[in-house]
Amino acid sequence: MSFTHTPAGRIAETGPQSDSERRTRVDLAAAYRLAALNGWDDLIYTHISASVPDEPGHFLINPFGLAFDEVRASNLVKIDIEGNVVGTSEHPVNATGFALHAAVHAAREDAFCVMHLHNTAGIAVSAQPAGLLPASQHALRFYGHLAYHDYEGLAFTPAEGERLVAHLADKPAMLLRNHGTLTAGRTVAEAYVLMATLIKACEIQLQAQAGGAELIVPDDSVCARTAEQLHDGGAVEGVLEWPALLRKLDRLDRSYRE
Secondary structure, three states, X not given: XXXXXXXXXXXXXXXXXXXXXXXXXXXXXXXXXXXXXXXXXXXXXXXXXXXXXXXXXXXXXXXXXXXXXXXXXXXXXXXXXXXXXXXXXXXXXXXXXXHHHHHHHXXXXXXXXXXXXXXXXXXXXXXXXXXXXXXXHHHHOOOOXXXXXXXXXXXXXXXXXXXXXXXXXXXXXXEEOOOEEEEEEOOHHHHHHHHHHHHHHHHHHHHHHOOOOOOOOOOHHHHHHHHHXXXXXXXXXXXXXXXXXXXXXXXXXXXXXX
16 A cells, blocks of 8 residues: 555645744654654654644644654645645655544544654553553553554554544543554643653553563552542643753754754
């Protein structure tokens, strides 16, 4: 199968890029660079998308063929949920990536940013029957807040999209069995911080299991109380972390802002 999305059409821009779109582009490009810095990328595959502020049904996604550390604010592709490329872009997008992200954006108004990765720890835990165990404080952030979707193959069809968003429901994170991790955030920062927490929880579980002994986990009441505390009444995550992460990137390479 071809992994390159064939646009349903091309829609001309109706005006200059807004300040809010520009900020979103910078944040999204930063998320790609940070993912690459952490070793979360997978060659040219997997995707992080973000809605375009004040443009319902439009979102930004990475150009297919570029590595995560090549993504810049200016080369992100704007596309709508119908598959039309908006504006001018010399780059294609990945077909399955477009389909998965379009399905989540269309179903969840609060999913401003959707992050899907093929990180090793997440895939390994997704292949375990019990999935993510409440074996660490990081994992407890997702106690009662983690969805699962069974593997259905490479071709992401509209029918699978319906099943995936039904399984995701209103949860902020998902393990795609035998495939990877997904987070949905109200901001780029939130999706990123949720992903960082989920990946660390998976890494901790795998390292603890490597010892061969049965894992100690808190009882259900402690798990539920801690999850409620970490959920913090639904507060948006990443508010404090994101500026620090951008400062780190700026010290290393500011080209993501271009």
